[in-house]
Amino acid sequence: MNASAAKSSEVTTGPERGAGHDLHGQIDDAAAEHEVAELLEHVRSSPMGMLARPVTEEPVHCLVEIPKGSRNKYTWDEELGGIKLDRFLFTSVVYPTDYGFIPGTSSPKGTPLDAMVCVSAPTFPGCMIPVRVIAVFRTSDEAGQDDKLLCVPFEDPNWSHMEQLDDLPNQLRDEIEHFFSIYKVPEGKVVEIQGWEPREVAERLLAEARVRPQ
Numbered sequence: 593m594n595a596s597a598a599k600s601s602e603v604t605t606g607p608e609r610g611a612g613h614d615l616h617g618q619i620d621d622a623a624a625e626h627e628v629a630e631l632l633e634h635v636r637s638s639p640m641g642m643l644a645r646p647v648t649e650e651p652v653h654c655l656v657e658i659p660k661g662s663r664n665k666y667t668w669d670e671e672l673g674g675i676k677l678d679r680f681l682f683t684s685v686v687y688p689t690d691y692g693f694i695p696g697t698s699s700p701k702g703t704p705l706d707a708m709v710c711v712s713a714p715t716f717p718g719c720m721i722p723v724r725v726i727a728v729f730r731t732s733d734e735a736g737q738d739d740k741l742l743c744v745p746f747e748d749p750n751w752s753h754m755e756q757l758d759d760l761p762n763q764l765r766d767e768i769e770h771f772f773s774i775y776k777v778p779e780g781k782v783v784e785i786q787g788w789e790p791r792e793v794a795e796r797l798l799a800e801a802r803v804r805p806q
C-alpha cells in the first residue's frame with residue numbers, strides 16, 4: 593500500500609471510529625440518566641425525613657412546656673414571662689411526648705392551642721420546635737373543649753417523614769390515649785376522650801385558633 597492509499601484508509605476509517613465513540617457515549621449517557629432516575633425514585637419513596645419529599649410547606653412552631661417522660665407539669669406564665677412548675681402528677685404515668693402549645697393561637701377556652709410533639713429524645717421546657725401538624729387528639733375537661741394537636745419535628749429523621757395519623761405507631765397512639773384518660777383521675781377530675789381526627793381537621797382547628805381573639 594502506497595502512502596496515498598494509507599492516507600485514504602485513515603480518512604475512511606477515522607469517521608467510523610468517531611461514530612462508534614459517539615454511539616457508546618450516547619449509550620453511557622442513557623444508562624447514567626436511568627441510574628439517576630432510579631436513585632431519585634428511591635429517595636422519594638424512602639422514609640428518611642427531609643430527603644423523602646420536597647420542602648414545600650412552612651413549619652408550625654411549638655413551644656415546649658413539658659418534656660417527654662416527665663411527671664412535672666410545667667406551664668408558661670404570661671405575667672412572669674417564663675415557665676413555672678405548676679404541679680407534680682399524682683399518677684405514676686409520664687408524658688408520652690413533648691407537650692406544649694402553639695404561640696399566637698387561642699383555643700375555645702381562651703388559652704393557646706395545646707400540642708404534642710413526637711420526639712426521639714425529650715427536649716426541655718422553653719424549647720421551640722419547628723413541627724408539622726399531622727392529626728388532633730380531641731378531649732374535654734372541666735374547663736371545656738381541650739384539643740391537642742399531634743405534631744412531628746421537621747428535623748428528626750425518626751419522625752419527620754410522617755404526614756398523617758395513620759403514620760403514627762399504634763403503640764404510641766394507645767399510650768397517648770391511656771395517659772390522657774387517667775392523668776387527672778387522682779385529682780378528682782374527669783377527662784372525656786373524644787378520639788382522633790385526621791390532619792385536615794387539625795389544620796382547620798389551627799387556622800381557627802390563629803384568628804380567634806386572644
